[in-house]
Amino acid sequence: MAHLAIEGVSKLFGTTFAVRDFALEVGDGELVCLLGPSGSGKSTLLRMIGGFERPSSGTIRIDAKDVTNLPPERRPTGMVFQSHALWTHMDVFNNIAFGLKLRRLPKAEIRERVENALALVGLADYGRRMTTQLSGGQQQRVALARSLVLEPKILLLDEPFASLDQHLRERLREEVRDIQQRLGITTLFVTHGQDEALALADRIVIMRDGCTEQIAPPSTIYRQPQTAFVAGFIGSMNFVESHIRNGVCEYPLFPLTVPVEDGPVTLASRPEALAIRLSDRANAATVHRTVDFGTHKMVDVDLADGTRLKAMVAPDDRIQAGMKVEPSFTSFFAFRDNALVHESMPSKSDAEAGRLLPV
Numbered sequence: 510m511a512h513l514a515i516e517g518v519s520k521l522f523g524t525t526f527a528v529r530d531f532a533l534e535v536g537d538g539e540l541v542c543l544l545g546p547s548g549s550g551k552s553t554l555l556r557m558i559g560g561f562e563r564p565s566s567g568t569i570r571i572d573a574k575d576v577t578n579l580p581p582e583r584r585p586t587g588m589v590f591q592s593h594a595l596w597t598h599m600d601v602f603n604n605i606a607f608g609l610k611l612r613r614l615p616k617a618e619i620r621e622r623v624e625n626a627l628a629l630v631g632l633a634d635y636g637r638r639m640t641t642q643l644s645g646g647q648q649q650r651v652a653l654a655r656s657l658v659l660e661p662k663i664l665l666l667d668e669p670f671a672s673l674d675q676h677l678r679e680r681l682r683e684e685v686r687d688i689q690q691r692l693g694i695t696t697l698f699v700t701h702g703q704d705e706a707l708a709l710a711d712r713i714v715i716m717r718d719g720c721t722e723q724i725a726p727p728s729t730i731y732r733q734p735q736t737a738f739v740a741g742f743i744g745s746m747n748f749v750e751s752h753i754r755n756g757v758c759e760y761p762l763f764p765l766t767v768p769v770e771d772g773p774v775t776l777a778s779r780p781e782a783l784a785i786r787l788s789d790r791a792n793a794a795t796v797h798r799t800v801d802f803g804t805h806k807m808v809d810v811d812l813a814d815g816t817r818l819k820a821m822v823a824p825d826d827r828i829q830a831g832m833k834v835e836p837s838f839t840s841f842f843a844f845r846d847n848a849l850v851h852e853s854m855p856s857k858s859d860a861e862a863g864r865l866l867p868v
């Protein structure tokens with residue numbers, strides 16, 4: 510267990526910031542997911558925490574101790590890299606034992622700890638296998654065991670399951686979550702997968718261009734995105750470009766009250782917050798397609814101006830392609846220059862919800 514504090518950390522490569530003025534505190538035993546597009550600085554941040562990269566400025570503390578300039582081996586961190594290179598000339602046992610041998614632990618203790626680590630990742634009988642004789646998922650577990658065996662206080666995982674198929678990834682991430690909780694290891698987990706982040710994280714950090722967009726628990730990231738970027742990054746989101754005049758949205762289809770200054774806004778609403786009902790109005794929207802996911806149906810709706818929206822309906826809903834419908838927002842967000850400027854909470858009243866204008 511350890512407490513991690515990152516304060517004002519930046520990393521410059523040449524003249525470009527890979528990470529810019531980053532701040533985060535991770536509590537004892539907490540699991541934080543770093544999520545963001547390719548090149549947003551996730552690996553660079555993790556490498557700085559692990560000691561493989563030196564920050565251009567800022568401070569990294571572990572349990573109040575400044576580790577900013579310490580080499581990796583003098584930090585209580587363990588890292589599983591994005592490309593988890595195992596040593597192919599060693600068997601599984603020796604791959605995992607390597608770090609312990611460097612620490613000159615007694616042979617018997619090394620054996621015991623490696624065997625415990627193998628059991629922990631479900632590979633108890635695999636010690637004598639060469640790593641080339643393992644499946645991708647088994648190799649990733651060995652990489653994980655190799656970090657865990659050193660009993661790090663802080664575990665840094667950089668997309669450890671990226672190359673695996675969906676089922677294996679789901680199984681392994683549940684295993685990692687179990688192990689992490691059982692041992693109470695403070696963990697930072699980089700992922701591209703939003704499902705992975707929602708499933709694993711106590712908190713999620715959304716990164717973009719080296720900066721933080723939002724740090725919050727998964728449900729908050731999903732339900733209360735603070736920027737348009739976050740709104741579009743997690744889950745499915747409908748965006749409608751619009752303009753506000755005198756507190757009312759001028760967009761021709763949604764007469765919404767949006768109490769913000771005049772000017773352009775981006776309206777955003779989840780598919781589950783978009784209601785549709787049949788309509789014979791001239792400016793009605795058209796159902797383009799429906800997809801049945803078993804638990805729900807997703808309906809693609811084309812507005813008269815060509816904007817496509819997604820609505821979630823019950824699996825037994827009889828809505829079909831070609832039907833004319835009237836969409837309305839039961840709740841929505843309004844963003845301007847990426848920042849949240851207004852949030853409407855779910856409401857059953859037509860007056861408050863967006864309704865198709867009569868023609």
Ligand SMILES: Nc1ncnc2c1ncn2[C@@H]1O[C@H](COP(=O)(O)OP(=O)(O)OP(=O)(O)O)[C@@H](O)[C@H]1O
Nearest residue numbers: 522526527545546547548549550551552553554591
């Ligand atoms: N050693 C380096 N020298 C120069 N630029 C680098 C170096 N390492 C990373 N960068 C740059 O820093 C930025 C952040 O890279 P980083 O690897 O941290 O991104 P990432 O979020 O991990 O991306 P991905 O999801 O693709 O792994 C990128 O623009 C990258 O090109």
Ligand SMILES: [Mg+2]
Nearest residue numbers: 551552553591
């Ligand atoms: Mg990376």
